[in-house]
Amino acid sequence: MNHEIRLASRPTGFPEATNFNLVETPIPEIGEGEVLVRNVYMSVDPSMRGRMNDVRSYVPPFQLGRPLEGRAVGQVERSRHADFAVGDYVAGSQGWRGYDAAEGSRLTRIDATTAPLSAHLGVLGGTGFTAYVGLLDIGRPKPGETVFVSGAAGGVGTVVGQIAKLMGCYVAGSAGSDAKVAFLREELGFDAAFNYRTVDLGRALREACPRGVDVYFDNVGGAHLQAALAQMNTFGRISLCGAISQYNDATPPPGPSNLVNAIIRRLTMTGFIIVDHADRRPDFLRDMSAWLRDGRVKNHQTVVQGIENAPAAFMGMLRGENMGKMLVQLSPEG
Amino acid sequence: MNHEIRLASRPTGFPEATNFNLVETPIPEIGEGEVLVRNVYMSVDPSMRGRMNDVRSYVPPFQLGRPLEGRAVGQVERSRHADFAVGDYVAGSQGWRGYDAAEGSRLTRIDATTAPLSAHLGVLGGTGFTAYVGLLDIGRPKPGETVFVSGAAGGVGTVVGQIAKLMGCYVAGSAGSDAKVAFLREELGFDAAFNYRTVDLGRALREACPRGVDVYFDNVGGAHLQAALAQMNTFGRISLCGAISQYNDATPPPGPSNLVNAIIRRLTMTGFIIVDHADRRPDFLRDMSAWLRDGRVKNHQTVVQGIENAPAAFMGMLRGENMGKMLVQLSPEG
Numbered sequence: 001m002n003h004e005i006r007l008a009s010r011p012t013g014f015p016e017a018t019n020f021n022l023v024e025t026p027i028p029e030i031g032e033g034e035v036l037v038r039n040v041y042m043s044v045d046p047s048m049r050g051r052m053n054d055v056r057s058y059v060p061p062f063q064l065g066r067p068l069e070g071r072a073v074g075q076v077e078r079s080r081h082a083d084f085a086v087g088d089y090v091a092g093s094q095g096w097r098g099y100d101a102a103e104g105s106r107l108t109r110i111d112a113t114t115a116p117l118s119a120h121l122g123v124l125g126g127t128g129f130t131a132y133v134g135l136l137d138i139g140r141p142k143p144g145e146t147v148f149v150s151g152a153a154g155g156v157g158t159v160v161g162q163i164a165k166l167m168g169c170y171v172a173g174s175a176g177s178d179a180k181v182a183f184l185r186e187e188l189g190f191d192a193a194f195n196y197r198t199v200d201l202g203r204a205l206r207e208a209c210p211r212g213v214d215v216y217f218d219n220v221g222g223a224h225l226q227a228a229l230a231q232m233n234t235f236g237r238i239s240l241c242g243a244i245s246q247y248n249d250a251t252p253p254p255g256p257s258n259l260v261n262a263i264i265r266r267l268t269m270t271g272f273i274i275v276d277h278a279d280r281r282p283d284f285l286r287d288m289s290a291w292l293r294d295g296r297v298k299n300h301q302t303v304v305q306g307i308e309n310a311p312a313a314f315m316g317m318l319r320g321e322n323m324g325k326m327l328v329q330l331s332p333e334g
Numbered sequence: 335m336n337h338e339i340r341l342a343s344r345p346t347g348f349p350e351a352t353n354f355n356l357v358e359t360p361i362p363e364i365g366e367g368e369v370l371v372r373n374v375y376m377s378v379d380p381s382m383r384g385r386m387n388d389v390r391s392y393v394p395p396f397q398l399g400r401p402l403e404g405r406a407v408g409q410v411e412r413s414r415h416a417d418f419a420v421g422d423y424v425a426g427s428q429g430w431r432g433y434d435a436a437e438g439s440r441l442t443r444i445d446a447t448t449a450p451l452s453a454h455l456g457v458l459g460g461t462g463f464t465a466y467v468g469l470l471d472i473g474r475p476k477p478g479e480t481v482f483v484s485g486a487a488g489g490v491g492t493v494v495g496q497i498a499k500l501m502g503c504y505v506a507g508s509a510g511s512d513a514k515v516a517f518l519r520e521e522l523g524f525d526a527a528f529n530y531r532t533v534d535l536g537r538a539l540r541e542a543c544p545r546g547v548d549v550y551f552d553n554v555g556g557a558h559l560q561a562a563l564a565q566m567n568t569f570g571r572i573s574l575c576g577a578i579s580q581y582n583d584a585t586p587p588p589g590p591s592n593l594v595n596a597i598i599r600r601l602t603m604t605g606f607i608i609v610d611h612a613d614r615r616p617d618f619l620r621d622m623s624a625w626l627r628d629g630r631v632k633n634h635q636t637v638v639q640g641i642e643n644a645p646a647a648f649m650g651m652l653r654g655e656n657m658g659k660m661l662v663q664l665s666p667e668g
Contacts, residue, residue, distance in 0.1 A: 050598075057598055058568075221594065234392075243594045257587030260555065260577045263605035264384075264391055271597035 002027045003224035003307050004067040004097035011052055014248040014318070019052070023067075028101035035084045035104045039074040039330045041303070042095035044314040045155075046219075049247040058273055070095035073110060073120050074331075084109065091120050098307055098330055115292055117333055119299040122325040123159055123179035124288055130241065130274045131217075132158035132284045136167075137212045137277070138239040138270045139215035143168030146209050148228060150221030151244060152193065154317075155301075155325035160217045161188050162297045169215075172208040174201075174224065176320040183323055187300070201227045212236075220245045226256040232265055240271040248318065300324025337641050338359045338401040345386055348582040348652070353386070354645035357401075362435035369418045369438050373408040373664045375637070376429035377455045378552075378648040379489075383581040392607055404429035406664075407444060407454050418443065425454050432641055432664055449626055451667055453633040456591035456659040457493055458622055464575065465493035465551075466618045467611045470501075470630030472573040472604045473549035480543050482562060485553030485578060486527065488651075489635075489659035491575055494551045495522050496631045503549075506542040508518035508535075510654040517657055519663065521634075535561045546570075554579045560590035566599050574605040582652065635660025 001024050001272060006019040012106040030036045048070060051062045062068055072095035076088040082102025084090065089110040094100035110120050134156070141147050151157045152173025161184065164171045172192040173184050184193035192208035205213075205227045212233035218225055221243025228238065246253055262269060291297035302322035304313035310328045317326040335358050342355040357424035364370045382404060385396045396402055406429035412424040415438025418424065423444040428434035444454050456462060468490070475481050481498040485491045485509025495518065498505045506526040507518050518527035526542035539547075539561045546567035552559055555577025562572065580587055596603060625631035636656035644662045651660040 006480050225593075240597045243597065246594070252591040252594065254591050255593040257586040257588050259559075259589040260580070260586065261605075262603060263574045263577065263607070266610060268605075268665055269596065269603040271595075271600050271602075273597070273600055276600060 001025070002097065002099045005307065005310050006054065006067050007062045009064070010054060011049075011248070013250050015049070015052065015315050017311060017315075022308055027099050030078055030080050030101045033081050033104055035076050035081050035090070035107060036078040037072075037074040037090055037092070037100050037102050037107070038077050039072045039094060039098060039100065040075075040333055041118045041121055041327045041329055042072040042310065043070050043125070043127070044310065044317050044326050044328060046242055046244045046247060046318065048314065049263070049318060053127055058275075068096035069093050071121055072103075072330075073117050074100075079104070081105075089117060091125065096307075096310060114289065116299065118301055118303070118325075118327055119292070120169065121327055122155065122301050123292060123297055123299045124285070126274055127155040127325050128159045128288055129281065129284050131156045131163060131198045132288065133274060133277045133280055134239045134241045134272055135160050135163050135215070137280065139169050139217055139237050139273050141169050141215045142296075144170070145213045145214035146170045146172065146211055146233075147217065148172045148174075148205065148209055148213045148231075149217040149219070150174045150196075150224040150228075151242070151320075152184055152190065153323050154219060154320070155322070156241060157217075157219055158188060158300045161190055162291075163213075163308055164240050165189050166296055168290065170211070172205075172213075174204075174220075180323060187298075191305055196224070197236055202230055205231050215239065216220075217241060218243070222246055222253060226258060229256050229258045229261045229265060229267075231260060232267055234265045234266050236265060238267060238269040240269055244318070301327050303327045303329050305329050335359070336431065336433045339644050340401050341386065341396045341398055343398070344388060345383075345582075347584050348416045349383070349386065349645075349649055351645060351649075355460050356642055358661075363434050364412055364414050364435045366433045366527065367415050367438055369410050369415050369424070369441060370412040371406075371408040371424055371426070371428055371434050371436050371441070372411050373406045373428060373432060373434065375408075375452045375455055375661045376406040376644065377459070377461070378644065378651050378660050378662060379404060380576055380578045380652065382609050382648065383652060390517070392417060392609075394516065401504055401510050402430035403427050405455055405460060407451050408434075408665075413438070415439075423451060425459070430641075430644060448623065448631065450592050452635055452637070452661055455661055456489060456635050457626060457631055457633045458619070459633050461489040462493045462622055463611075463615065463618050464608045465490045465497060466622065467608060467614055468573045468575045468585045468606055469494050469497050469549070469551055471611070471614065472606050473551055473571050475501050475503050475549045478504070479548035479613065480504045480506065480545055480567075481549045481551065482508075482543055482547045482565075483551040483553070484508045484530075484558040484562075485576070485654075486518055488553060488654070489656070490575060491551075491553055492522060492634045493631065494660050495524055496625075498525050498549075499632055500625065504543075504545070504548075506539075508554075515658060521632075530558070536564055539565050549573065551575060552577070556580055556587060560592060563592045563595045563601075566595060566601055568599045570599060570601050572601060572603040574603055578652070628642055635661050639663050
């Protein structure tokens with residue numbers, strides 16, 4: 001049998017278990033041009049929270065009573081598409097279900113010999129690509145500059161920090177637990193890190209970045225953005241990637257009261273979404289594959305087992321329970 | 335005799351007459367390399383309000399008991415600098431006084447035959463240069479796009495609107511009186527304009543810009559920035575030039591609660607200060623001189639007479655009493 005997670009109701013505020021429905025369905029038949037994929041890993045992403053609201057955005061909202069969607073990697077079990085053979089590993093948007101009858105044209109074949117399968121949802125997937133473009137193209141750090149990343153222990157944050165170190169930057173990060181702070185300092189080589197839940201954010205950032213901040217990679221919004229604006233250097237760049245601190249607010253909180261610093265210090269703040277940057281994908285794959293091979297970037301992840309735990313994994317990610325990329329494993333790799 | 339305006343005390347909140355001191359002084363002697371300038375016009379600028387606070391910024395604060403400074407144009411009465419002869423017209427930072435013993439090296443000679451003298455503080459001065467760089471380099475409008483400018487009837491706003499029309503854009507503006515709105519529509523050829531004091535700002539902007547906003551030139555900050563963020567099109571640009579709505583607030587108000595739109599719509603928000611863009615000055619002077627000559631851009635100004643009225647002119651500018659550039663005339667032109 002197959003299992004899928006459907007959107008039972010739209011969350012108001014922080015999601016609850018009752019917003020999700022685990023449904024048993026038959027393993028689907030495939031039509032011409034389709035591929036039966038057994039999902040192995042699926043991604044839970046902050047941006048999924050926005051799609052649970054019934055609002056127009058850059059992607060359509062999830063539909064009530066329909067399975068959720070998200071990136072997943074899996075193995076081909078049957079194929080009616082010439083490009084895919086049984087046993088191939090593939091990536092696509094067929095998450096939140098055990099099996100999917102996926103259109104072959106919407107799948108990408110994965111070389112599972114060069115990197116762990118799950119890395120294709122992490123450093124080699126949209127997560128790593130987001131970090132790459134958001135840091136290098138939007139933030140444009142120069143060697144010796146200071147990069148500050150919030151949500152630094154998360155999927156995107158861990159990759160941002162590692163690339164920034166590679167670029168010869170001084171790297172500081174914030175995270176939500178002392179264990180994460182230790183992980184950032186000791187595993188990822190951050191020059192400075194702090195637990196934003198236990199400090200005065202403004203003072204901690206000043207101490208972590210004594211020469212100011214040249215590039216702020218914002219995963220968080222809210223108080224972090226305010227603190228960063230206070231610490232930015234002249235001609236600094238702010239890469240607006242996410243605002244996870246406020247995705248669950250029924251009413252959006254006020255913005256930073258020091259936005260005028262953007263004028264006084266001549267800052268550039270740029271929002272971006274990775275789908276606009278497909279032209280950079282070949283560069284990303286070339287660079288990131290090399291960095292992975294050399295061990296200069298590592299893939300960090302937290303894996304929750306079983307589709308029945310996918311809603312809990314998603315909610316846990318929103319609460320910051322993951323170190324590195326949060327994934328759900330749906331079936332064995334082999 | 336000479337007169338100068340000194341900073342008597344630092345304003346808290348909106349400036350008052352008592353913050354300024356009109357002082358009679360002797361006409362200064364000039365030393366080697368100096369020039370005695372009789373000021374004809376001086377500029378009162380929003381940015382002067384920030385310099386009245388005792389805070390570190392990109393320019394040092396005004397000093398208590400010392401004359402204020404600002405751009406002025408005047409005529410050389412005596413000269414001990416080889417580049418300047420009696421009768422020459424010059425521009426410099428010697429404002430807020432009738433006569434100044436100015437270092438010749440800090441003055442620029444003006445050709446008073448091609449444009450009115452006062453235009454060198456308006457469309458041909460820092461005001462026009464700010465509009466030129468902020469619109470063309472920061473906003474990067476394309477023909478057919480929608481440009482919205484707040485404070486549209488002010489010194490910078492009137493030039494932004496005229497250049498945007500030249501570029502083939504649809505141009506909308508906000509201003510603080512019905513007379514200004516009529517001026518924008520009838521004199522400057524704005525496609526849409528509204529009086530922000532008498533409307534619902536969000537709705538008025540939606541109606542003024544039915545195809546959304548591609549470039550927002552922000553002179554105002556606050557509620558205007560929030561309204562613009564709600565109306566921006568994907569890949570829109572926000573040129574952060576000023577935030578006059580909050581320069582007199584003792585405590586800065588919260589920022590826009592919809593800053594997350596910068597991510598969803600992939601916006602770029604860039605603060606700028608004209609002194610960083612000296613490399614564009616030759617282009618600006620070439621283009622603006624041509625536009626003035628062709629009558630495609632006009633110099634609009636409000637002139638207050640007499641140095642004793644300079645503080646009132648400055649405060650009036652902060653209240654929006656000017657149409658076009660606010661100037662003070664200190665002596666006859668000829």
